[in-house]
Structures are given as structure tokens and as C-alpha cells.
Amino acid sequence: MRILAIPLVVLGCLSLAGCTSNASTETAAAAAPATSKTTRLATSSIAPVPAADVGAPSANPQQEALAWNGAMPQPHAFDGMATTVGMPLPTERPIAALRPAMPDRIEPVPRNTGRAQIYGHRFRDAKPxxxxxxxxxxxxxxxxxxxxxxxxxxWARxxxxxxxxxxxxxTDGGDHLDPMFRTNWRKAKEAGxxxxxxxxxxxxRTAGEQADWFIRNVPRDPDALPPVIDVEYNGESSCKVRLSRARILEKMQVFMDKLEKHYGKRPIIYTAPDFYSDNLDGEFLRYPFWLRAVAQHPANVYxxxxxxxxxxxxxxxxxxxxxxxxxxxxxGSEGDWHNWLAQAG
Known part of the structure; x- marks a missing residue:
């Protein structure tokens, strides 16, 4: 029946003196604001765990304004994948209204289901x-x-x-992209x-702007590890604001909700002892943590x-x-690692 339909369509087009079609394209861009000096992640603990709740604007509206000057940058493409900001994402909300967001259904994407070889550590330490x-x-x-x-x-070595x-x-804040991110992202995958x-x-910066900036620059790869939010004090940052514990938890929740909705993976929280003690002790029990502890075991520090x-x-x-x-x-063990990867992704 489909074969018979083709001539009818052709005749219809000829009778109208030709068929034309127009294709429209859409582009999405997200701007971003103030930056903070690049810092390395620090963590110290691991056990597959899920999360909890809770963000907000600054008292100075100008601090919340986008810092991007000039033409709006376009989304980047990595490893043949283009990042977008087109999904409906939650906005910042009052603390009482926050609930852990469930990711939208994502169409099945082919993924690598094989178990990669685990190499034993051969690292040394300048300060063991x-x-x-x-x-x-x-x-x-x-x-x-x-x-x-x-x-x-x-990366291979x-x-x-x-x-x-x-x-x-x-990324940092709402407008800084680590200059080596694209190269490292590609070469790490090539090395397995x-x-x-x-x-x-x-x-x-507002949590929503920062989430949009991250989403614009980090591809949605089903084989990638869950995204990480690095929260800590940074004495070298130009941002000297000290927010209340409730405000910090709120901003974190907004950011994490957006990332979970976009990537379909619950974000991991990276933090350091002082920030954890002031703001995160007893919070976000349904989220996995990455903990910095360079002198004692995490059980003693957290x-x-x-x-x-x-x-x-x-x-x-x-x-x-x-x-x-x-x-x-x-x-965990090697088996725990493979099981965690299957559950996290």
C-alpha cells in the first residue's frame, strides 16, 4: 500500500507546480557570569549512596547579572555529541518546595557494556x-x-x-571553561x-545559571561517570560572600536537580572537611559523596x-x-565498582 501512495504524492506536487520544503534550525546558548579561580577537587569518601535537599540570589542584583559581554556563545560539540540546554529544567525555588527531581525518561542510547581492565595503583606520593x-x-x-x-x-600511560x-x-561559576577540558575529555576516553x-x-552566581553553563559544555554521554558539584571554601576567590547554611543547601539543590534532569544521573557531591562541618553534616543523605581526607581516613573526618x-x-x-x-x-572491590557503574549510569 505504501508503494501505491508514492505516485499520488508526485502527481499532487506536479499539479501545484512544484514541492518545496523549508528546514529550520534551532540553536541554544546559555550565558554565564562571575568566575572563581580554578581549584582542584578535594575529597575523601566513597560508598554508593543516594540524596537529600535544598539556593538563592545575592543581595546585590548586579552580582546576579550575567557577566558575558558580546555575542552569545554557541553550544560546543565534543566526541561527535552536541550539548544542548533545551530540556525543561527546574528553576530556583523556596526551600520548602524543594524535592529531589526524578530524571525524565531518556531514549535508549548504545553504550559500552564491557568491563574495562582494572590496573593496580603504581602511584607515588611526594608527601606520603x-x-x-x-x-x-x-x-x-x-x-x-x-x-x-x-x-x-x-592518558594511555x-x-x-x-x-x-x-x-x-x-567549569567554574557561570562563564569559565577549563581550557584543557575538551582535550582531556576526548583523550581520556580514547585511552579507555x-x-x-x-x-x-x-x-x-545563581545556581540555575551555573547548571546551564555546565550543561552547555559537558556532553551527555551515557558511559560517563555522574557529574560532580565541587563545594568548598576558596580563599582565593573574588567572591567573598558567606551564605547561610540554608541558602547554600538551597542553591546546591537547584543545581543538582537541573543536572540530574539533563544527564539522568544523580550528581556526586565533592567537599572538604571545613565546608562539610559547617554546611553538609547530616544533609543530602540520598546523594553520593566524594570526600577529601589527606591525613586521616574519612570515617574519622566525616x-x-x-x-x-x-x-x-x-x-x-x-x-x-x-x-x-x-x-x-x-x-569497594572490583566487583563493587562494576556494579556501581551499572547502577549509577
Whole structure:
């Protein structure tokens, strides 16, 4: 029946003196504001866990205004994938109205279901710490986090040294993109390193603007690790505002809701001891945590907190990278790692 329909369509077009069609294209762009100085992630704990709740504008409206001057940049494409900001995303809301957002259904995308080889760690440390019986070296799956400060990385060699996963610095605030992100994102995948992206949160920007900026620059790859929000104090930042605990939790929730809705993966929270003690102790119980603890085990620094990743050193040394690199470990065995990847993705 479909074959017979073709001549009818052709005749109809000829009788109208020709068929024409117009294609329209849509482009999406998202601007972004103030920046904060690039900082490395620091963490210290790991155990597959889900999340909790709670963001807000600054008292100075000018601080919240977009800082981008000039033509609006267009979305970037990485690894053959274009990022978009076209999905309906939640906006900032009062604390009482916040609920963990459930990701929209995402059409099935072909993904790599094979189990990558796990390399034993061969890292050294410029400032080694004796963690005793709870040494991170007793855990099976090690990894790194990187940014522009690691320069041109030999990813293939880094992987064989024990970098089974890598979190790559992507964005700060609402208008800063790490200049090495695109290169590191591409080369890490080519080397077979399981990779994810992280965002350094800037407290003088709205959470929605920062989420949009991250989404514009980080591809939606079903094989990537869950996105990370890095929340900590930064004495070198131009943003000197100290928000209330409730305000901090609210802004974080707005940011994480948007990312979860877009990527279909619950974000991981990276933090350091002082910020955690002031703002996150007892909060976000349904979210996985990545904890910085470079002198003691996370159980001593963050009592009662489950964790998925532990950043145990900021002075790692390894082949494939000139200078120092942050070292991390997954909380579990090789089997736990593969199971967590299946659940997280």
C-alpha cells in the first residue's frame, strides 16, 4: 500500500507546480557570569549512596547579572555529541518546595557494556601519609582528578599507572571553561579511562545559571561517570560572600536537580572537611559523596557519612603527568565498582 501512495504524492506536487520544503534550525546558548579561580577537587569518601535537599540570589542584583559581554556563545560539540540546554529544567525555588527531581525518561542510547581492565595503583606520593590498617592502597580501584594544572597528560600511560577513572575539571561559576577540558575529555576516553566532569561552584552566581553553563559544555554521554558539584571554601576567590547554611543547601539543590534532569544521573557531591562541618553534616543523605581526607581516613573526618570516592592525596606522582596530581580511590572491590557503574549510569 505504501508503494501505491508514492505516485499520488508526485502527481499532487506536479499539479501545484512544484514541492518545496523549508528546514529550520534551532540553536541554544546559555550565558554565564562571575568566575572563581580554578581549584582542584578535594575529597575523601566513597560508598554508593543516594540524596537529600535544598539556593538563592545575592543581595546585590548586579552580582546576579550575567557577566558575558558580546555575542552569545554557541553550544560546543565534543566526541561527535552536541550539548544542548533545551530540556525543561527546574528553576530556583523556596526551600520548602524543594524535592529531589526524578530524571525524565531518556531514549535508549548504545553504550559500552564491557568491563574495562582494572590496573593496580603504581602511584607515588611526594608527601606520603601512613593511614595504617585503613590505607587507601588496600582498596582495588584507584583514579585521579585533573584540570589545566596537569598540562598535557599522557592518558594511555596514566591509565596503566592505576588511573582507572578520572574526574576532569569542566567549569567554574557561570562563564569559565577549563581550557584543557575538551582535550582531556576526548583523550581520556580514547585511552579507555572511565571519566566524568566536575563543576566548581561559585557562591556569587545563581545556581540555575551555573547548571546551564555546565550543561552547555559537558556532553551527555551515557558511559560517563555522574557529574560532580565541587563545594568548598576558596580563599582565593573574588567572591567573598558567606551564605547561610540554608541558602547554600538551597542553591546546591537547584543545581543538582537541573543536572540530574539533563544527564539522568544523580550528581556526586565533592567537599572538604571545613565546608562539610559547617554546611553538609547530616544533609543530602540520598546523594553520593566524594570526600577529601589527606591525613586521616574519612570515617574519622566525616563520622557517619557514607562515601563513594575518597581523595586521599593532593601530592601524587605518576608517569604520564608532570608535577603533582590528586589521587582518589573507590569505596569497594572490583566487583563493587562494576556494579556501581551499572547502577549509577
Amino acid at each position: 601519609i601512613n593511614f595504617g590498617r585503613v590505607s587507601p592502597r588496600k582498596l582495588a580501584v584507584h583514579g585521579v582528578d585533573v584540570s589545566r594544572w596537569q598540562g598535557d597528560i599522557d 596514566l591509565r596503566t599507572q592505576g588511573a582507572n577513572f578520572a574526574y576532569i575539571k569542566a 579511562v572511565k571519566r566524568g566532569a566536575y563543576h566548581f561552584f561559585y557562591w556569587c 563520622p557517619g557519612r557514607k562515601w563513594v570516592f575518597w581523595q586521599y592525596s593532593g601530592s601524587g606522582l605518576t608517569q604520564g603527568v608532570e608535577g603533582k596530581i590528586d589521587l582518589n580511590v573507590f569505596h
